[in-house]
Amino acid sequence: MLLNLIRFFRVIRIKKLLVHKQLFLWAAIVWAGIIAFFCLIQLNNVPLGNVSNIDKYVHAFFHFVLTSFCYLFLKKQISSSNSLKPLVFSFLFSFFFGIVIEISQELFTLSRHADIYDVSANTSGAVLAVAIAVLFKK
Template sequence: MRKQLYFWAAFLWTGIIAFFCLAKFNSVPMGNVSNMDKIVHAFFHFVLTFLCFLYLKSRANTVSTIKSIVVSFMFSVFFGIGIEIAQELLTTSRHAEVFDVLANVSGATLAVALIFLFGLNTKIK
């Protein structure tokens, strides 16, 4: 039951990221925080990496924690790169940015660090 929940949460979150990164918005209030879009990118990929890790770790007892972490991290990073390429090639209102990719990697890295710090030795069902 949990693995289905983790799967659908990761799947839905992936769709949310794709929508917000590819949709055209006329005006998005970002507040007065400098580089707020980079913080949003990092948050998106922090959550994505964590949800993917939970799903992969819940799949079977034979899946190692390290393998789950690596696959989750790599999926998040390559998905982020793919979104940036799609922004450049498939939209007229959005453009690829190297700093967005770096923000994505930062969010994924933070998720991995927190998994190592707080969850590596715990059994996630």
């Protein structure tokens, strides 16, 4: 009886861990879709206020969140606590995803164009996410 109870709680614990892993994966996928949507649609009539280069802050925020979700997912996948792989892979995914979005803007839209400063802002957001993850890791 006790052995069955222990197995039951072990299965529940494993299922909860799998749910958390999947949650971060789905959050990263949905967030990447949101980034793609907002970066590839026409946004000529959106009031952005008087903040200079506000779109660069938006790009940095987008990639900060994307890198964070990817890191949280990969951190759960890779069990070694000292491994830098989740940070490196998260950063590289966000970096290359941003480049693909910029290329897609140039090739597949009429109202949007690739911008090296957007790639720089994307990279800044990803670097900030990695820096915060490193600070909280210690």
